[in-house]
Amino acid sequence: MFNYKSTFFYTYLRINVYVIRVTLFLFVVVNISTYYYALDQQVISKRDLLFNHPEAPRVISCDSVVVAAPYRDPITMFNLAVWVIVVFVAFTATSSTTIYLWRYLRDNEHHSPAVIRMHRMLLITLFVQTSIHAIMLGGPNVMFLYAAIFGAQHECNTFFLL
Secondary structure (H helix, E strand, O other): OOOHHHOHHHHHHHHHHHHHHHHHHHHHHHHHHOHHHHHHHHHHHHHHHHHHOOOOOHHHHOOOOOOOOOOOOHHHHHHHHHHHHHHHHHHHHHHHHHHHHHHHHHHOOOOOHHHHHHHHHHHHHHHHHHHHHHHHHHHHHHHHHHHHHHOOOOOHHHHHHO
16 A cells, blocks of 8 residues: 655655644734834825825825735835745645656556546646636736736736636
């Protein structure tokens, strides 16, 4: 019988789980403890944005709008770093799981043809589901990251990704 807990891959996935847990715990603690500071930073960022770009829509000054200024605001920079870590860990965990299962299936061809066919169907389903998530979530996330780092002047790319 295959002991999956003795593999390096199992340890890798456990490390990924702990990284996600610690990162999200720090995210909650930091955002709760810096709530009022972040609100003050939002007011300053919105005022500066409207002053530097008077053509910007006035809806920016609404309280429900969050202006991300990652190089000025340390809280937004921390949240951006948390987001990058979570996206990276999720991407590497899902893709490496698919590759691991594919290799394990290929190495264990001593099963019956029906079991192998069922495993292949499961693997194809997992690959399609991972691909759908990568396209539907990856595209907007990449655009957000690009806009947060380099800035975005036009909205046409955003509408394309939605």
